[in-house]
Amino acid sequence: MDDGNGPRRLQCPACSRTTLDRWRCRCGEPLAFAEPPIPEHGPPAPGDIDARNGLWAFEQLLPVGADPRDRVTLGEGMTPLVDAPEWGASFKLEYVFPTGSFKDRGATTTLTRAVEIGVDRVVEDSSGNAGAAIATYAARAGIDAEIYVPAAVAEGKLRAIRRAGATPVRVPGDRAAVTEACLAAIGGGEGEGGEPNAADDTGGDGGTDAWYASHAWNPAFFEGTATFAYEVAFASDWTAPDAVVTPLGHGTLFLGAYWGFRRLHRAGWIDDIPRLYGVQAAGIAPIVRELHGPEAADPDGTIAEAADGIQIAEPVRSEGVLAAIRGTGGDAIAVGADDLSDELDRLHAAGFYTEPTCAVAPAALTILRERGEIGPDEEVVVPLTGSGLKK
């Protein structure tokens, strides 16, 4: 039970074991918070949520940062939600963040968790938006960070990481090799204690090992991305849209949104949970393959290369993603290179200066409307997840 003193415990949704802090359960599954806070009262009155505090305005829903002095924040969140009449949707500009992507939602809560746990070194494997976000928030916290990246990554992609004082660690081999090297840094990867995120039920200081600030594994990261849902519902005074269409790689935003809407529903703040649609890159679309077979995942035998932010062949939380799709009546869909490219042109010409990966979501909305999966008059929110300045 959480008594408000010290970091909240984690629990495995698969086997129900609890732990003070580990990067994954002893059974191998990703963890969640054992008792995330659920407000006991109905939706807050207007003015009870102070939007000036960014996403920390939702502190009563967050399982980290109970003591504001622990919070590692750059004032992030409360991103714009604007009409996109050409698309018949609302776009949430998730690139309007300190590091230029929605990953800051997860970085602020993850580094806050790191402060609560008392770690002094974090590791992450990502050469993209997550790596930059973790490095930047680690700098804000005064915590050392090592960011594991593929050896072949262009130096330009590492600039934000280096400038924040984090150490990029180049790893030869494929993306899996990068993760393996990162896991080695946290004490062996599989270890039953002694590893960080952290050891076992008796402690959690991480010892000399690093703490895994993973956007794919760390439940604090998803509790941060859950604030996307809180903001969407808050923007409409606690009503949810009919559907949300997000890019889907590891599902950092997709699952965070699901956790968030579900928690709002449990708290009685919203009456309905939106249908969640996840959009993958054609050619590397494991969730689409699972649901609709190889032809749907890989319609023309090519890979949507420009969608490099979501090319994840083995999403860590794929079971959770599938449960979210089934539980909300949503779907997953793959978008190809041509549709992506056309959509990116359209976005930029309309004043939405995003990075290429973002374009899969509005492109998918058009297809989902053509298929009749989303009705012409349904309210839809589409996040645009990264800044065009990133390229």
Add this chain to the structure above:
Amino acid sequence: MDDGNGPRRLQCPACSRTTLDRWRCRCGEPLAFAEPPIPEHGPPAPGDIDARNGLWAFEQLLPVGADPRDRVTLGEGMTPLVDAPEWGASFKLEYVFPTGSFKDRGATTTLTRAVEIGVDRVVEDSSGNAGAAIATYAARAGIDAEIYVPAAVAEGKLRAIRRAGATPVRVPGDRAAVTEACLAAIGGGEGEGGEPNAADDTGGDGGTDAWYASHAWNPAFFEGTATFAYEVAFASDWTAPDAVVTPLGHGTLFLGAYWGFRRLHRAGWIDDIPRLYGVQAAGIAPIVRELHGPEAADPDGTIAEAADGIQIAEPVRSEGVLAAIRGTGGDAIAVGADDLSDELDRLHAAGFYTEPTCAVAPAALTILRERGEIGPDEEVVVPLTGSGLKK
């Protein structure tokens, strides 16, 4: 008199002539709004300002966008204001904007003005943040834009402009030649009628000429940057800090802040106006030169090249800037290349991923404290004006 129908009139602070819309007064001076809205009641109660609306939450202070349908907005504003303990100040993260700089404050109000006037083509001269912001908001408005830039500018700097569908117009010669070419596009530059921004008192449709969406001249731009002051005061429930230290080129933010704090003071929303300190690039520091002579402006005979966002040899509104400094008891100071470079390292290492120009302001704060111009316990706000992703 403004009756709420149609665009508000402009007036020359120097000669008092009024006009429906011109890019500058017939006497040559930059214009202001004749009767900007001044709320008649004291500071709004908590909850009366809805921060979810971004800077448009301050609609009662804005002389444009009375009809929300005219507003050209990407949900911008309400940027983070965070503690920077290492500096003994609060940083306002003015890079957390759709285009990555505070110029979006002015772009949203300027393009809104353009919609109110009914123009269908805007021009601007800037290869930097202002050009990107005007191009992006013009795209949002569906208005054509031409951005005049020096012929030598790197193609990479024009990417956001091109992607928004705006046309970069490369002009040989120096920066003044760029402005001249831009003025020619608005109908001759000096003309007494027939030029856009717009003709004379009898109309304002701009005819076939373009409308000058200038971050240096257009009063709507400064009314937008004034929202910086509204947000700073709102963050502290309508108290102002002791001092604000901003970069100073044309004074787009510096003067906007002055207009904003002054208006809040006239409305009785704040009791005191902060001292305003403007920070220029050593070697190109005309305001510092005016106040403190050539040695203060150019201490070592070199130019702080990295501060390319504020290298303005002849600020359009220099008289206004000087009046703001004298009127608030502030000052202007020049920062050199070495101090800038050290400060940029420090900012990035602390998690503030800004472009180089930004670094002049926190660097100046240190110097102003050493000189005793700003006391150790005084409350200071420093805007960080552009994203590190811009480089």
